[in-house]
Amino acid sequence: MDPRLQRALDRWELTGPQALAGDAGARQYFRVAHPQLGTALVVLHPLDAPGKTDDSYFEFRALQAYLDPLLRVPTIVSSDDADRCLLVEDLGDTTLERRLMEHPEEELAWAQKAGWLLTTLAGPLTLGAPGHTFFMSRSFDQPKFQFEWDYCRQNFFQDFLQKDPPRWLERMMDEVHASLETRAHFFVHRDFHVRNLMVHGDRLVAIDFQDARRGAATYDLASLRYDAYWDWSREAGRALVAPLQAELGWSHEALLEELNLSALQRSLKALGTFGHQLVHRKKAHFAPAVPRTLRHLRGHFQRMNHQDGVLASEHMLRLAEERLLKG
Structure with missing residues (x-):
């Protein structure tokens, strides 16, 4: 198990991670059991590579904050900037x-x-x-x-x-x-x-x-x-x-x-x-x-x-x- 995922499970009292297909990017998605919400998603963004900074995590957070008041987007429940990890609401599977x-x-x-x-x-x-x-x-x-x-x-x-x-x-x-x-x-x-x-x-x-x-x-x-x-x-x-x-x-x-x-x-x-x-x-x-x-x-x-x-x-x-x- 990815150490970042294990830390997320421990930090937010989550259980039963199931890997999801995700999108075309390098992000990893896991559906988890949440003690209050029922289910939620853990999203692991890519970390910085040697000599190359990856800003996608912070850009996602900034865009989410900009869009959220006017356009319905997934709610960020919790975050851990050091691990580039987000806990996001689970919208289900109905596209x-x-x-x-x-x-x-x-x-x-x-x-x-x-x-x-x-x-x-x-x-x-x-x-x-x-x-x-x-x-x-x-x-x-x-x-x-x-x-x-x-x-x-x-x-x-x-x-x-x-x-x-x-x-x-x-x-x-x-x-x-x-x-x-x-x-x-x-x-x-x-x-x-x-x-x-x-x-x-x-x-x-x-x-x-x-x-x-x-x-x-x-x-x-x-x-x-x-x-x-x-x-x-x-x-x-x-x-x-x-x-x-x-x-x-x-x-x-x-x-x-x-x-x-x-x-x-x-x-x-x-x-x-x-x-x-x-x-x-x-x-x-x-x-x-x-x-x-x-x-x-x-x-x-x-x-x-x-x-x-x-x-x-x-x-x-x-x-x-x-x-x-x-x-």
Whole structure:
């Protein structure tokens, strides 16, 4: 047992630790029995490596404190800074994805709730964020976009599809990145999808927010509206879009113009992640997300009237399905 976990059990009188799958980061999660709460989660953040300071623990705590008054996030029950250890409320195992799968008739109601959360991110949380904070000082700029595009090129195109992206797409993404960089004025969650929203009672709770940064107003909307894990109905899609449009005061055309740019960049970024998880980490449960994301990509190009993009997306979809069938 990790000595830090043992100290947490002793310190907070916890028992029965069970390791949980956790997220894509280096954090470790354990569900434990708590004498007053019933159950809770122990979260172990990475410690400093030799010669390299890891600030993720303190950044998480700062972000949690900033978000908590306006956006429902997991409550920190206790903490130990020396061990980089948190005791956090247990929200259960019902993600929004699972809830929608079990109760599809509730989709519109949950879309309306999620739409309100999007207005909170782009509205009060953006207006109230001091410019000098670490999460507003890092942004979706050209170096960040280039890193994500390079990651997609390597992991999705070259490693998964085993081909290079078309040259016109390389040029197009340079233009998309340049446009989105000038729009990066808003607080964004950065990974806002149905697996990072927990259903707790009748409310949605946002998790995995530690990579929040400054980005385009439509970035989180693009993540959720064109989710890699859920296909929203047309009516639910409108319920996601309308509140943010009202919050921003933009015309429908202006919102859709930026949303297409954000969605194109976000979908390609996600494909890079899925390619890496499938090829290098052998995590087959990401497989269904690839065809869905490629269908989203085709839709982005259709809305942009970009015929080369539509044809390329259809070709990539056929290739991806062949790769997935081969295992």
